[in-house]
Amino acid sequence: MTAYSIMMPFAPQRPEQLLPFAALTQWSASCLWQGQGNVGDTHISFAHAAASGFRVPMGTSVNLMPFLHPYDAALRAQTLAATTGHRFVAGFGPGAAVLQRGVLGAPYRSQLGAVREYATIVRSLLEHGEVHLEGEYFHCGMQLARYPRPAVEIGLGVLRPRMAELAGEVADVAITWLTPAAYLRDTVLPALRRGAERAGRPTPRLVAVVPMALRHADRDPVALALASNSGHMRLPHYRDMLQRSGISVDVAADAQASGRALIDGGAFLYGDPAELALGIKEFVAAGVDEVVLNMSGVCATYGSRRTLGELETVLGETSP
Template identity: 55%
Template sequence: MKTSVMLPFVPKRPEQALPFAGLVAWSSAARLWQGQGLLTEGYHVYSYLAGAGFRFPMGFGVSLMPFRHPYDAAVQARSLALTTGQSIVAGFGAGALQLQRSLLGREYSSQLGACREYLGAVRRLLDGEELDVSGEHFEVHGQLQPYPAPQVEVGLGVLRKGAAGVAGEVADAAITWLTPADYVSGTLAPAIAEGARRAERKGKPRIVAIVPVALAAADRDPVQLALASNRPHLSLPHYQSMLRSSGLEVTGDPDVDAGELVAKDGFLYGDEDELAKKVLAYRDAGVDEIVLNITGVSAVYGPEVAVRELAVLLRHFEKAVA
């Protein structure tokens, strides 16, 4: 299992990401990941880092489909691969229903159908196909200009069985967020495998788990850190549904549910050895790449503390997850 890191904030200026780029370049981290940015665009941040000399594998977990047509999504992902000379994971998700209504004027008539169409179109464009597709959700008529580029994997954000099945059908990577290890092994991994069988694929997508973590300390409150990392997610119905399916007693009140998240290892908290054991549980669950998300520490204590903490964890995990 590979170990990667998440940029734990959306930078106001791209140079703020440089310490985390240095960490990835000079440590055992496999890849630097970003989520959807609404202040600075993640592709621009990564291009800045490449211009500053930091060229390594990069990932998005996840960009939201309403912001970008499938053709533009394919162009941007391949462009970044050419700019950096490195492999890219372009992860996508449908986004919240309110976001869809705000940007598109309506919700996707089928959330899973839209994801299947979108990822299928992006993958085929990246493979060099000329598309003439009039789908239920997207129109795509065209082809990318042929040119060799580093590998671009197309990923799907996965929380529940339906999306996991679609990922199994059309994605190169199934990307989870806030999903406990036993939920990955018991629910998501079987659904991914079934989707791949249904599509008669030779293989199946690899599983990438983006997991919130923090080192324990006497002056730290893990519930406060879990809230700082995940308050918006704990307020969203699709995350609440996933967490209930994971066995968490979710109430809908983030201040209460953050404690449950810590207690049930949706948020990983402990000393180095305890965290190593909890990380290994994801490997045993079938995860191929774990992404250490230290957003809570960054929000409460600052990015300088966050990058130092990630360095400690990466050194400790290097042997544990090898």
Template identity: 55%
Template sequence: MTDYSVLVPFLPRRPEQLLPYAGLVHWTQAERLWQGQALFVEPHQGFAYAAGAGFRVPAGLGVTLMPLRHPYEAALQARSLALATGRPVVAGFGPGGRSMQQSLLGEPYRSPLTAAREYLTIVRGLLANEIVDTKGEYFSCHGALHAFPAPSVELGLGVLRPGMARLAGEVADVAVTWLTPASYLEDVVLPAMREGAAKAGRRVPRLVAIVPVALEHEGHGADVFALASNAAHLQGPHYLDMLRRAGVGVGGEDVKADARALVTGGAFLSGDLDGLLGRLRAYEKAGVDEVVLNVTGVFNVAGAQEAMSDLKRIIAALSAG
């Protein structure tokens, strides 16, 4: 059975801005509240604030960026969040873009796969209360967290392409995808995850898809919402490569044309309520374990009330079966 969750559709400037979305998860059948990397209110702190305000909901970090923190700090923050909320946490990590790596580290990772493998291996050992003694090409650690009972922390890895999907199969508990059509997940990502899991002799990780969606709104075409939601991603070479692999006709030169391609290629879902539900069901059939509803485009174009209205209508319809 596929769970449905909610993404905070903006970068909060004040922690109280998260509360309506935490409340939505608390009061509906939504499974989890997710947030990607934010550079205003940092996600761990925002979720802890919501917990202190009474909304102790399961949290998903999808994803935080490895160059920002050492894996010891990452493990400590993830466990601290589980302790603060009293609920399970999905701690997703990703290497970020090459430009960010260059800016923060002095040079990009020669091999993002190696960097991610080292990072998650260290974090996993620390969360398991092991003494970690690792000297890697990118990350090293000799130490341990003080053992203390806490809700579970699942390790997530941001996945776009087959190489990272195979690595997720080997080392992660959860693969977290963004802007990936259902057919691409079924035909490319899941087989690669199974390959990696078989190589490591472990079960296949859960697959979480963060999916941009919008209901119909008078005066705004779906491509407008798609562009408002994903303009930055349409500038990223790794996203463009993934979309081309998925058969989405993005050229990387005309961002408006590429936004239209997201809609026609099934990377951005829109329509009336029944039509949108049918498109979401394709993710269930593809084998996705958790779909995260991302209404960032609606928020940016039509405002906060319309974005919340879309989420409430979609979640209510999904809950009704």
């Protein structure tokens, strides 16, 4: 059965700002997801929610590898699984080349090679309590104390076929963002299966973070699509993924046309509750195991209170 979850629609400046979304997750959704924190630390916000009584399944979509050594990533993931009492999805991604250069001095020579080493270290620490890896990008010869806790699932951010194949080989969860349903069905899922078959392991769960907004008479859907996604649309790997899915964007040249292309191409869902439910069903039919409702554009434009109400509406529409 497909799960329906919530993406934290903004980076909280204070951890208590996450609590209303954790409460909605507790009552109406399967998991609370949060991206890389650029104001406050995501792991601390999650721990604060659990300590405040909202012990719900949580996941990171995604933590950027240059900011966090894989040993620290494994330690934090294990701690949050124990703290929440639920399985935790530790999602990782290499980030854009410009970010790698800013943090590390140069981009990874091989994005796939760096991700493989990172995931290998994290998995070995979590499953075996130790690791000895001297790689091109990461070195770790350490032990991590193991104790009873819920499972930690290793997730990889996936946009294109080669990363999807790698996720099939080494991850438990493939996490996509801004990817139309047809592209997931025709490109990402087959690549996941190829990687899993090559490694002789089950195909990872496919989690799609789907940006969306409810229709209202006073709203401009293109403005909402841009408020939610204009930053991602400027990054080369997102533009390439969208081009592969038949969506051409160039925010610098024509932001309005780019936002409209997202909507027309099914990367951003816009409509009344029934229409959004139909759009979400397309992701389910494409093979997605978990749909994460992302209303960051609504939140940036209208605030968190209205966003909470609209998330509740859409979750109610998707309930069996």
